[in-house]
Amino acid sequence: xxxxxxxxxxxxxxxxxxxxxxxxxxxxxxxxxxxxxxxxxxxxxxxxxxxxxxxxxxxxxxxxxxxxxxxxxxxxxxxxxxxxxxxxxxxxxxxxxxxxxxxxxxxxxxxxxxxxxxxxxxxxxxxxxxxxxxxxxxxxxxxxxxxxxxxxxxxxxxxxxxxxxxxxxxxxxxxxxxxxxxxxxxxxxxxxxxxxxxxxxxxxxxxxxxxxxxxxxxxxxxxxxxxxxxxxxxxxxxxxxxxxxxxxxxxxxxxxxxxxxxxxxxxxxxxxxxxxxxxxxxxxxxxxxxxxx
Amino acid sequence: xxxxxxxxxxxxxxxxxxxxxxxxxxxxxxxxxxxxxxxxxxxxxxxxxxxxxxxxxxxxxxxxxxxxxxxxxxxxxxxxxxxxxxxxxxxxxxxxxxxxxxxxxxxxxxxxxxxxxxxxxxxxxxxxxxxxxxxxxxxxxxxxxxxxxxxxxxxxxxxxxxxxxxxxxxxxxxxxxxxxxxxxxxxxxxxxxxxxxxxxxxxxxxxxxxxxxxxxxxxxxxxxxxxxxxxxxxxxxxxxxxxxxxxxxxxxxxxxxxxxxxxxxxxxxxxxxxxxxxxx
Numbered sequence: 374x375x376x377x378x379x380x381x382x383x384x385x386x387x388x389x390x391x392x393x394x395x396x397x398x399x400x401x402x403x404x405x406x407x408x409x410x411x412x413x414x415x416x417x418x419x420x421x422x423x424x425x426x427x428x429x430x431x432x433x434x435x436x437x438x439x440x441x442x443x444x445x446x447x448x449x450x451x452x453x454x455x456x457x458x459x460x461x462x463x464x465x466x467x468x469x470x471x472x473x474x475x476x477x478x479x480x481x482x483x484x485x486x487x488x489x490x491x492x493x494x495x496x497x498x499x500x501x502x503x504x505x506x507x508x509x510x511x512x513x514x515x516x517x518x519x520x521x522x523x524x525x526x527x528x529x530x531x532x533x534x535x536x537x538x539x540x541x542x543x544x545x546x547x548x549x550x551x552x553x554x555x556x557x558x559x560x561x562x563x564x565x566x567x568x569x570x571x572x573x574x575x576x577x578x579x580x581x582x583x584x585x586x587x588x589x590x591x592x593x594x595x596x597x598x599x600x601x602x603x604x605x606x607x608x609x610x611x612x613x614x615x616x617x618x619x620x621x622x623x624x625x626x627x628x629x630x631x632x633x634x635x636x637x638x639x640x641x642x643x644x645x646x647x648x649x650x651x652x653x654x655x656x657x658x659x660x661x662x663x664x665x666x
Numbered sequence: 667x668x669x670x671x672x673x674x675x676x677x678x679x680x681x682x683x684x685x686x687x688x689x690x691x692x693x694x695x696x697x698x699x700x701x702x703x704x705x706x707x708x709x710x711x712x713x714x715x716x717x718x719x720x721x722x723x724x725x726x727x728x729x730x731x732x733x734x735x736x737x738x739x740x741x742x743x744x745x746x747x748x749x750x751x752x753x754x755x756x757x758x759x760x761x762x763x764x765x766x767x768x769x770x771x772x773x774x775x776x777x778x779x780x781x782x783x784x785x786x787x788x789x790x791x792x793x794x795x796x797x798x799x800x801x802x803x804x805x806x807x808x809x810x811x812x813x814x815x816x817x818x819x820x821x822x823x824x825x826x827x828x829x830x831x832x833x834x835x836x837x838x839x840x841x842x843x844x845x846x847x848x849x850x851x852x853x854x855x856x857x858x859x860x861x862x863x864x865x866x867x868x869x870x871x872x873x874x875x876x877x878x879x880x881x882x883x884x885x886x887x888x889x890x891x892x893x894x895x896x897x898x899x900x901x902x903x904x905x906x907x908x909x910x911x912x913x914x915x916x917x918x919x920x921x922x923x924x925x926x927x928x929x930x931x932x933x934x935x936x937x938x939x940x941x942x943x944x945x946x
Contacts, residue, residue, distance in 0.1 A: 456797075
């Protein structure tokens with residue numbers, strides 16, 4: 374009996390050791406690409422692009438890994454900390470500063486300058502990307518850009534005879550006018566939960582017109598009087614012209630409020646176009662540019 | 667002695683009514699997920715709220731199963747969970763038995779050490795474990811998940827097993843050994859059959875733990891073909907859109923094995939749980 378157990382132990386150890394041996398035979402160069410927002414809407418496009426890329430470059434093989442958006446940042450953080458990062462990846466701009474500080478991104482200037490198709494990308498976008506870094510170097514090649522708009526229900530606006538707001542005062546006035554608590558319609562649905570900081574930042578600087586995060590002396594402009602005023606006016610909307618539950622609104626809840634007709638206006642980027650199209654159809658929603666300061 | 671009629675009223679108010687209220691409270695999210703899974707995407711946010719899908723559609727299940735790839739995730743979750751549960755149950759039984767029946771130096775220290783590992787938050791261990799598995803070439807391999815789940819679940823389950831084994835009088839094994847069995851045989855033929863409810867209870871909880879585990883599955887696996895169901899459900903929440911119908915359908919698919927398992931082991935569960943807790 375003892376001999377059998379011993380023999381089993383030896384076999385087990387051998388198997389475990391063997392399992393760590395890895396045979397990698399590669400004629401092609403293999404690179405990994407991580408997609409930070411994989412899903413049924415994006416993955417097929419990227420896979421098609423990868424297929425075309427591999428056809429044009431037969432000696433490169435691309436391994437596509439799709440990450441779910443809500444946990445993509447965590448996965449990146451662990452990969453960087455453990456030094457097991459992909460070769461290339463889709464990275465949203467909001468992660469860029471964090472990754473640069475961790476020395477995780479390669480400077481792309483010399484590759485970009487040698488690229489014969491570099492004029493096909495909007496030069497302003499490249500410039501904007503450079504301006505986001507301390508040393509004005511290029512760390513990302515932008516492939517999409519997004520702008521914040523006001524999504525508005527034209528049916529609610531029409532019932533009050535309102536047009537697109539041209540100034541911030543008009544915006545706040547419209548929110549007040551379209552609120553009708555008896556019909557459970559609120560003028561605005563603010564995003565108080567996850568992702569709210571981005572919206573507030575855009576709102577503040579859009580209202581005040583300040584174009585830099587820091588003054589010449591290195592002080593942050595976030596407490597500039599105009600910014601504070603912007604925030605105060607916005608916060609004053611809460612519970613008066615917005616629902617009480619808005620304080621925990623994330624993206625889903627805000628879009629749901631708009632799509633179900635409970636909010637006349639929301640402020641979001643063009644990314645929610647698909648949601649609105651699917652739920653409302655082309656006539657029931659419209660985008661207006663955000664007011665000038 | 668209360669009259670039968672009065673007892674009925676008392677039962678109704680003290681027993682049945684609260685039970686029904688609590689059941690509605692607990693079951694409503696399940697009901698809502700089920701209903702959402704069968705609604706068309708456009709109907710999910712329509713007001714007034716539809717409490718029953720009309721028309722009902724199976725499209726969400728088709729999308730979740732094929733396009734998102736739930737068939738793959740389902741298979742992966744199953745493989746990882748079954749292997750982990752087998753290892754967990756085997757090891758827990760052996761450790762629990764040893765802790766209860768044998769006297770050896772350092773037994774208390776060993777038990778305390780095992781329990782104290784349960785206090786470490788899992789998130790803190792992700793990076794060190796990742797580095798270890800990377801060096802063992804186990805990243806993007808089910809082995810990393812199986813080892814992790816087994817390691818996290820064995821201490822607690824071993825302690826629980828110890829409690830179960832405590833309920834079984836040693837005389838049974840003694841009698842078997844007197845009749846000529848060795849220790850292992852004695853345990854196999856006398857203790858294990860009585861331990862069965864405990865085994866099943868442990869196995870069921872271990873299965874649920876492995877089935878629902880998200881963080882390790884996300885971090886240690888790098889290819890879609892090997893992701894498990896919790897990660898798959900996460901896919902539905904995109905950066906710019908959330909496919910609620912497919913998310914609900916995926917949740918229902920993810921719920922089926924645990925519900926089936928618990929339905930089957932129900933009778934063992936109550937037996938097993940209470941047997942492990944009461945001593946003497």
